Amino acid sequence: MKDLSIIIPENEWGRSEECGIFGIASQDSKELARDVYFGLFSLQHRGQESAGIAVSYNTNKVGYYKNLGLVSEVFHEEELKLLPNTNVAIGHVRYGFKGSSNVINAQPIVVYGRYGRLAIALNGSIVNADRIRKKMIEEGHTFQSSSDAEVVAALISKCATESVEQGIFDACQHLEGAFALLVLCGDKLIAVRDKYGLKPMVMGTKGGDIIFASESCGLDAVEAETLRDVEPAEMITVLKGRELVSRKFAVPNMRPCIFELVYLARSDSFLDNVSVYEARHKCGEILADLFKIDADIVSGVPDSAIVSGRGYAAVSGIPYVDALSKNRYVGRTFIQPTQSQRESSVKIKLNAFRANIRGKRLILIDDSIVRGTTSKKIISLLRASGAKEVHMLVASPIVKHPCYFGVDMGTKEGLIGGYRNEEQIRQIIGADTLKFISLELLKDACAGLNYCTGCFDGNYPICPKKFLNENDRLDFIDD
Ligand code: SF4
Numbered sequence: 001m002k003d004l005s006i007i008i009p010e011n012e013w014g015r016s017e018e019c020g021i022f023g024i025a026s027q028d029s030k031e032l033a034r035d036v037y038f039g040l041f042s043l044q045h046r047g048q049e050s051a052g053i054a055v056s057y058n059t060n061k062v063g064y065y066k067n068l069g070l071v072s073e074v075f076h077e078e079e080l081k082l083l084p085n086t087n088v089a090i091g092h093v094r095y096g097f098k099g100s101s102n103v104i105n106a107q108p109i110v111v112y113g114r115y116g117r118l119a120i121a122l123n124g125s126i127v128n129a130d131r132i133r134k135k136m137i138e139e140g141h142t143f144q145s146s147s148d149a150e151v152v153a154a155l156i157s158k159c160a161t162e163s164v165e166q167g168i169f170d171a172c173q174h175l176e177g178a179f180a181l182l183v184l185c186g187d188k189l190i191a192v193r194d195k196y197g198l199k200p201m202v203m204g205t206k207g208g209d210i211i212f213a214s215e216s217c218g219l220d221a222v223e224a225e226t227l228r229d230v231e232p233a234e235m236i237t238v239l240k241g242r243e244l245v246s247r248k249f250a251v252p253n254m255r256p257c258i259f260e261l262v263y264l265a266r267s268d269s270f271l272d273n274v275s276v277y278e279a280r281h282k283c284g285e286i287l288a289d290l291f292k293i294d295a296d297i298v299s300g301v302p303d304s305a306i307v308s309g310r311g312y313a314a315v316s317g318i319p320y321v322d323a324l325s326k327n328r329y330v331g332r333t334f335i336q337p338t339q340s341q342r343e344s345s346v347k348i349k350l351n352a353f354r355a356n357i358r359g360k361r362l363i364l365i366d367d368s369i370v371r372g373t374t375s376k377k378i379i380s381l382l383r384a385s386g387a388k389e390v391h392m393l394v395a396s397p398i399v400k401h402p403c404y405f406g407v408d409m410g411t412k413e414g415l416i417g418g419y420r421n422e423e424q425i426r427q428i429i430g431a432d433t434l435k436f437i438s439l440e441l442l443k444d445a446c447a448g449l450n451y452c453t454g455c456f457d458g459n460y461p462i463c464p465k466k467f468l469n470e471n472d473r474l475d476f477i478d479d
Helices: 032-042 077-084 128-137 148-159 164-174 216-221 258-264 276-290 306-316 338-347 375-385 422-429 437-443
Strands: 020-030 052-056 061-070 086-094 109-113 116-126 175-187 188-193 202-206 210-212 223-229 234-239 243-248 296-298 325-326 350-352 361-365 390-395 432-434
Touching: 020 116, 020 175, 020 188, 032 052, 032 077, 032 086, 032 210, 032 223, 052 116, 052 175, 061 077, 061 116, 086 116, 086 175, 086 188, 109 148, 116 128, 116 148, 128 148, 148 164, 148 175, 164 175, 164 188, 164 234, 188 210, 202 216, 210 216, 216 223, 223 350, 258 276, 258 437, 276 306, 276 437, 296 306, 306 361, 325 375, 350 375, 361 375, 375 390, 375 422, 422 432
Parallel strands: 296 361, 361 390, 390 432
Antiparallel strands: 020 086, 020 210, 052 061, 052 086, 109 116, 116 175, 175 188, 188 234, 202 210, 202 223, 234 243, 325 350
């Protein structure tokens, strides 16, 4: 196998995707697609662009259905009934970046390769995917989509000389970046997590079935018991729904994404054994210790900052009230493909509880400020709805750098904190006060694991210099 790791310019980095994946393997052939449906439903917050489920049947056939939309829009009784009973099923919800909103990029990706049909569900960003794609095209391969998952599928097929497991194992040696991967092939389900553990994946069990999910809330949705997190660099093969084989494809170097705890994950999930709820509550408590503000009420921006808002209220003694009502049927504002879509979705997504805030001095807790679009609109909405003062406290540091590993933050120029300090940001968003928690205190609140903190301090597990050409701007270096 030739070395496929090559220098690539920043603008060619992979089609980043922050997604949710779910897979299940059983000794018995049954309606697993329905369990996957419930699992995906609970992971909907990780991606609203498309949803899909693939099942294996008749030894080496794969049945699948996927489409653009929410899980509840894509799957109805008739679509679930199209998918045969099976021993192995996987599913995917996708959030894709600008330009890739196309059903062809929906997952699972199903391909026909050296070991027959296989289906792949990928959460992450393979930073060298485009270069691998170009190299494989030169060698005669063809691709249908711009998805990193198809590149991974092609690479597995190319490597799979002995077995599909060995193909996945060898392919992982060539993949750089952040990924959690589920592969279905015949009666095998294979789960892989990148060597830094940047993307989360947890393993559980129910009635002897083995289940994998991006977050533990996915296991809860099907009433499965959590066994453990998939470890960094670990590849777990489930054979015939019962036999588990674990291998390490690289030396693990644990650096999970701290932004999962800040914003991405659901508050009722555990990631690498850390309670998201406790981490967020602790951040609120820390904010209350650090920033004592003379105010009447405190509130959190729904959903991710509600817990931190309650933490602030518990320590400060200032009453917690609901200041903002969220329309739960609109996708997450931050994860929409274009700026105009982001702005219009803020307007329909949040409304103020006028009776709760009229004439009040309000402390508003948010989990993070990325582009600043939402914060500015929320503050102006709260003032227009009668709030006398709006003091914003943020349960994470200033986001100063892009994410190269699948979290859609845009470029440094697009980040409100890319080149601005706290006071400059405060003036733009129109808050009476603006304060952020320090990175050290955030890490403490998140149980002190050795996290990736690249978007806050430029300290990425893979140095971007490795992927940038000499003349490219190194905007990850702190100013
Ligand atoms: S750069 Fe930020 S968002 Fe990206 S993986 Fe690291 S901590 Fe997570």
